[in-house]
Amino acid sequence: MEAAGQDHTVPQPMPFRHRVHSGGAPARLACATCHRETGTGGHSMSLPPAQVCMGCHRTVAREKPAIATLAAAARNRRRIAWEPVWFRPEFVRFSHHTHRASACAVCHGPVAERDALWREVETNMKFCRVCHEQNGARIEGGTCHAER
Ligand code: HEC
Ligand code: HEC
Ligand code: HEC
Ligand code: HEC
Structure with missing residues (x-):
């Protein structure tokens, strides 16, 4: 059963399900198979290129329309236009x-159990501050906000 917030799932260009790929059967991929630190100092997390998906989908579910789209993207080295959550x-x-x-789940919720994602953890300023206070991390001016 999904939590109430599932009404707010962000529409994606294809029905990718973390539950199927990362939650156990049929596939239990580590998050890092598809998401790695990227950008200056590892600030961001990457989204997987279609070539990573084709490791399995060359054979798995290849008759499905979404997988045909995926295969074409991999062939043309085109990114799938995933919507940010x-x-x-x-x-x-x-x-x-x-x-x-x-843990990823502290800020993103139980992603591996989800069929579609929504912003189920509001990573707003209060959320950031509470954890910083609990862990003795810095909160004073300039820590989390760039000088303007
Ligand atoms: C470890 C192998 C593996 C990898 C890697 C993988 N998948 Fe899958 N995928 C599966 C399996 C298994 C299924 C379930 C197949 C079924 O239900 O027939 C599936 C199902 C899907 C489906 C559902 C098709 C449908 O219409 O029901 C989509 C879409 C999909 N995968 C997209 C992706 C994308 C996008 C990536 C890369 C980000 C990816 N997959 C990477 C194994 C994999
Ligand atoms: C097979 C590849 C694959 C694996 C494994 C995977 N993800 Fe993802 N992830 C994706 C794709 C594709 C998207 C974009 C589509 C979507 O949002 O559902 C995504 C989106 C996300 C997002 C939202 C990004 C944004 O734009 O805000 C988060 C957070 C995330 N994944 C966390 C995780 C965590 C945590 C795990 C491990 C439990 C994991 N993912 C495992 C492929 C994967
Ligand atoms: C302390 C909170 C926190 C933790 C822990 C965390 N994230 Fe994030 N994540 C965020 C925030 C905030 C954003 C949006 C801002 C940004 O992208 O810089 C985000 C964005 C993302 C995105 C979208 C791509 C991007 O960089 O914009 C992905 C994918 C993602 N996270 C995956 C993960 C995975 C996988 C883990 C665990 C290895 C993880 N996150 C751990 C807070 C967190
Ligand atoms: C799970 C607890 C937790 C959450 C949630 C969290 N932080 Fe942090 N943050 C920490 C800890 C602990 C450190 C100190 C890490 C270190 O020094 O190695 C830190 C360090 C930082 C730093 C670096 C400070 C420096 O010394 O340069 C910044 C910037 C930051 N956090 C911003 C944020 C923002 C923005 C959010 C909300 C989107 C957030 N954090 C959410 C625990 C958290």
Whole structure:
């Protein structure tokens, strides 16, 4: 059963399901198979290129329309235009690398159980501040907000 917030799932260009790929049967891929630290200092997380998907989908479910689209994207080295679910305003400093000691689920919820994602954890300023206070991490001016 899904939590109430599933009404807010973000529409994606194809029905990719974390539950099927990362949650256990039929596939139990580690998050890092598809998401890696990227950008300056590992600040961001990458989204997987279609070639990663084709490792399995060359054979798995190849008759399905979404997989044909995926195969064409991989052939042409074209990115699938995934819609962002989590994002932050330009002036907020945030680095995945700095937070690598925290489980992904703390900020993103139980992604591996989901058929589709929504912003089920609101990573707003209050959320950031509460955890920083609990862990003795810095909160004073300039830590999380760029100088303007
Ligand atoms: C470890 C192998 C594996 C990898 C890698 C993989 N998949 Fe899958 N995928 C599966 C399996 C198994 C299924 C379930 C097949 C079924 O239900 O017939 C599936 C199902 C799907 C479906 C559902 C098709 C449908 O219409 O029901 C989509 C869409 C999909 N995968 C997209 C992707 C994308 C996008 C990637 C890369 C980001 C990816 N897959 C990577 C194994 C994989
Ligand atoms: C087979 C590849 C694959 C695996 C394994 C995988 N993901 Fe993903 N992930 C994707 C794709 C494709 C998207 C974009 C579509 C979507 O949002 O559902 C995505 C989206 C996300 C997003 C939302 C990104 C945004 O734009 O805000 C988060 C968070 C995420 N994944 C976390 C995880 C976590 C945590 C795990 C391990 C439990 C995991 N993923 C395993 C392929 C994968
Ligand atoms: C401390 C909170 C936190 C943790 C822990 C965290 N994330 Fe994120 N994640 C965010 C925030 C905030 C964003 C949106 C802002 C950004 O992208 O910089 C985000 C964005 C993303 C995105 C979208 C791509 C991007 O960089 O914009 C993916 C994919 C993602 N996270 C995956 C993961 C995975 C996988 C893990 C665990 C290895 C993880 N995150 C751990 C807070 C977190
Ligand atoms: C799960 C707890 C947790 C959450 C949630 C969290 N943080 Fe952090 N954050 C930490 C800890 C612990 C550190 C200190 C890490 C270190 O020094 O190695 C830190 C460090 C930082 C730093 C680096 C500070 C410096 O010394 O340069 C920034 C910037 C930051 N966090 C921003 C954010 C933002 C923005 C959010 C919300 C989107 C957020 N954090 C959410 C625990 C958290």
